[in-house]
């Protein structure tokens with residue numbers, strides 16, 4: 127399902143890092159980035175290592191503050207600008223509209239896997255039984271054995287923790303999904319489960335932006351690619 131009205135629109139996006147360890151050196155990473163993503167599309171960010179793919183994805187989620195340009199998100203039938211927005215605006219967009227799947231689970235001590243996964247739904251006011259049912263469904267679909275559901279994920283393997291993280295991020299039907307290497311530490315069978323979930327979300331109308339280093343995964347989920355180019359070196363600087 128695609129719609130002509132984009133869900134996410136970026137133009138003129140610019141971002142530099144200030145490296146304090148080098149006397150405040152400014153390291154330009156993103157320069158004049160423009161892209162738009164519509165419901166039902168999955169845009170894969172591609173480009174060489176160090177080009178700025180993660181920086182772009184984190185800037186879209188507001189983890190990094192952009193220096194200039196525009197990141198607009200469709201919410202309540204209107205555009206919400208994120209560059210320069212108040213923190214509460216960014217939090218509201220994260221709460222209702224834009225989900226982020228990172229590579230790593232931030233483990234909360236003593237909280238069971240099923241509760242970790244259900245928490246974003248509970249926070250949105252979903253009934254506790256319904257939230258638990260959906261959490262268990264997702265954990266099952268992602269191949270987490272039922273015997274682990276009531277245990278805290280702190281001692282889970284890297285791949286198990288990553289799948290708990292994916293279940294937690296996908297339990298809410300966000301209209302926009304940002305995915306940072308969602309299959310990085312998974313074996314083939316579990317990777318296929320994650321690919322299937324992403325495709326379902328995309329086909330149900332989510333606008334997806336992701337980094338997928340695995341080309342099979344990228345081919346399976348992406349409808350378009352966006353090339354992130356490394357910023358030009360300043361004159362006189364050799365690589």
Ligand SMILES: Nc1ncnc2c1ncn2[C@@H]1O[C@H](COP(=O)(O)OP(=O)(O)OP(=O)(O)O)[C@@H](O)[C@H]1O
Nearest residue numbers: 143145153155173174175176177178179180181182
């Ligand atoms: N917090 C930071 N402070 C300073 N420099 C940073 C920071 N984060 C990233 N960089 C630099 O920004 C550039 C882009 O990094 P980024 O991680 O976005 O690249 P990438 O395209 O995602 O790379 P890869 O494919 O290897 O993951 C790199 O030169 C990196 O060293």
